Amino acid sequence: xxxxxxxxxxxHALLHLGHSERRSNIGIKELSTTLGVSESxxxxxxxxxxxxxxxxxxxxxxxxxELSRPADQITFLDVIQVIEGRQQLFExxxxxxxxxxxxxxxxxxQQDHECSGKSECLVEQVMNGAEQxxxxxxxxxxxxxxxxxxxxxxxxxxxxxx
Amino acid sequence: xxxxxxxxxxxHALLHLGHSERRSNIGIKELSTTLGVSESxxxxxxxxxxxxxxxxxxxxxxxxxELSRPADQITFLDVIQVIEGRQQLFExxxxxxxxxxxxxxxxxxQQDHECSGKSECLVEQVMNGAEQxxxxxxxxxxxxxxxxxxxxxxxxxxxxxx
DNA sequence: TCATTATGGATCTTCAATGTCCACAATATA
DNA sequence: TATATTGTGGACATTGAAGATCCATAATGA
Ligand code: SF4
Ligand code: SF4
Numbered sequence: 001x002x003x004x005x006x007x008x009x010x011x012h013a014l015l016h017l018g019h020s021e022r023r024s025n026i027g028i029k030e031l032s033t034t035l036g037v038s039e040s041x042x043x044x045x046x047x048x049x050x051x052x053x054x055x056x057x058x059x060x061x062x063x064x065x066e067l068s069r070p071a072d073q074i075t076f077l078d079v080i081q082v083i084e085g086r087q088q089l090f091e092x093x094x095x096x097x098x099x100x101x102x103x104x105x106x107x108x109x110q111q112d113h114e115c116s117g118k119s120e121c122l123v124e125q126v127m128n129g130a131e132q133x134x135x136x137x138x139x140x141x142x143x144x145x146x147x148x149x150x151x152x153x154x155x156x157x158x159x160x161x162x
Numbered sequence: 163x164x165x166x167x168x169x170x171x172x173x174h175a176l177l178h179l180g181h182s183e184r185r186s187n188i189g190i191k192e193l194s195t196t197l198g199v200s201e202s203x204x205x206x207x208x209x210x211x212x213x214x215x216x217x218x219x220x221x222x223x224x225x226x227x228e229l230s231r232p233a234d235q236i237t238f239l240d241v242i243q244v245i246e247g248r249q250q251l252f253e254x255x256x257x258x259x260x261x262x263x264x265x266x267x268x269x270x271x272q273q274d275h276e277c278s279g280k281s282e283c284l285v286e287q288v289m290n291g292a293e294q295x296x297x298x299x300x301x302x303x304x305x306x307x308x309x310x311x312x313x314x315x316x317x318x319x320x321x322x323x324x
Numbered sequence: 325t326c327a328t329t330a331t332g333g334a335t336c337t338t339c340a341a342t343g344t345c346c347a348c349a350a351t352a353t354a
Numbered sequence: 355t356a357t358a359t360t361g362t363g364g365a366c367a368t369t370g371a372a373g374a375t376c377c378a379t380a381a382t383g384a
Contacts, residue, residue, distance in 0.1 A: 001163065001164070001165060001166070001242075001246045001247075001251070002163070002249055002250070002251060002252070002253065003163060003251060003252050003289070004163075004340095004341065004342090005255055005341080005342075006341080006342080007252075008252070008254060008255060008256065011285060012256065012259075012261055012285075015261075015265075015285075016261060027359090027360070027361090028360075028361070029360090033260065034259070034260050034261045035256065035259055035260075035261055036256060036258070036259035036260060036261075037259075038343070038344075040343065040344055040345070041342070041343055041344080043361070043362075043363095044342095044343090044362095044363090046361085047361080047362065047363075050361090050362095057360090057361060057362085058350085058351075058360085058361080059349075059350045059351055059359080059360045059361040059362080060350055060351025060352050060353095060358095060359060060360055060361085061351065061352045061353065061358070061359045061360070062351085062352065062353095062359085062360085063350085063351065063352085063359075063360045063361065064360075064361085065361090076288060076289075076292070080163075084163045085163075087164055088164070089163070089164060089165055090164070090165050090169075090170070091164065092170060093167055093170060094170065094174065094197065094198060096198070097174075097196070097197055097198035098195065098196050098197075098198060099174055099177075099178060099196045099197055099198070103177075103312065106312045106313070122308045122311050122312060123173060123174075123177075123308060126238060126300075126303045126307075126308065127165070127238075129299060129303075130238070130296055130299045130300050130303075133295045133296055133298075133299045134292055134295060134296045136295075137291060137292045137295045138288075138292050141288045141291075141292075145288075146284045146285060146288065149284050150265070150268045150284060151268070166371095166372065166373085167372080167373070168372080168373080189328090189329070189330090190329075190330070191329090200374070200375075202374070202375050202376070203373070203374055203375080205329095205330070205331075205332095206331095206332090206373095206374090208330085209330080209331065209332075212330090212331095219329090219330060219331085220329085220330080220381085220382075221328080221329045221330040221331080221380075221381045221382055222327095222328060222329055222330080222381055222382025222383055222384095223326095223327070223328045223329070223382065223383045223384065224328085224329090224382085224383070224384095225328075225329045225330065225381085225382065225383085226329075226330085227330090
């Protein structure tokens with residue numbers, strides 16, 4: 001269970017865009033050189049990011065990509081969900097097993113009673129709870145927050161040298 | 163990014179073992195029937211669980227599996243780590259890119275200074291932080307805790323009928 | 325000894341992730 | 355308008371991990 005390389009690339013591409021906000025368009029060539037990833041593959045990823053409204057793209061001379069909203073409004077969760085998809089961390093594939101039926105009788109699988117509003121089994125409840133923890137954390141961290149921390153550290157370094 | 167089916171199977175197998183603590187050995191046949199998964203495949207999974215000390219196995223007549231420690235000491239994290247492995251959620255594969263070098267200069271990649279004790283880049287810090295949140299949650303939930311909740315709910319149901 | 329049960333190696337299939345290539349559309353500029 | 359530039363998306367190849375099966379072997383109890 002790991003994030004894909006594409007997610008890695010997407011995050012780094014966005015960091016580069018966020019870092020270079022002055023010039024408004026960054027071409028795939030520059031991104032490719034910077035990240036050390038082929039243009040072909042990276043362009044697929046950028047395309048996905050565009051389809052989900054994370055970046056804007058303009059073709060033609062002097063075209064390229066730019067963030068479509070401020071870097072502090074692009075969370076890690078946003079990026080991950082675009083690239084990895086939005087399926088749940090855990091999706092049971094056994095709902096017609098003998099065990100599922102017998103667990104259902106005992107209440108492990110919640111149906112409509114007041115023990116829990118959701119019609120979600122207890123195993124899924126644990127897993128979805130875990131997923132929520134993860135999502136919450138990832139939502140609190142943005143492209144900008146990484147850039148900010150870098151800036152702080154870099155200042156700190158500079159001060160030390162005086 | 164999803165948990166594998168094997169993890170699903172492992173959790174359910176352990177739930178079955180935890181639920182049937184009376185009889186001390188549950189064979190692969192019973193598990194296979196209960197979960198609706200082939201004996202061959204399930205036995206691989208059980209083997210892994212044994213190698214990591216989650217279950218005990220005894221071959222021969224009347225052999226089978228049993229939990230090697232109380233169900234309340236088997237956390238979801240334990241099981242997931244056995245099956246999915248212990249690699250990190252995020253492992254950067256770009257440490258020799260041009261971008262990495264320039265980020266390193268700015269402090270995004272921490273080395274040994276006091277801005278952060280670890281020699282870990284800021285991107286990895288975010289990702290590892292997220293992973294820790296996830297792990298913490300998964301560590302708080304055990305095979306027993308699911309069985310307990312089921313029991314409570316089932317009691318609740320029974321009371322309603324009186 | 326013998327039937328039973330778990331183990332581990334070999335092997336097969338499937339499928340998503342990774343990666344490349346190319347024809348085409350959109351754009352700025354001369 | 356003509357042209358060079360740049361992103362888009364479809365097709366396709368490669369790779370490796372997940373999922374799954376089979377079988378020879380080892381361990382055990384009766
Ligand atoms: S109890 Fe939950 S996790 Fe288990 S088989 Fe049923 S739905 Fe799936
Ligand atoms: S900055 Fe961190 S995540 Fe980015 S390339 Fe360097 S080590 Fe990897």
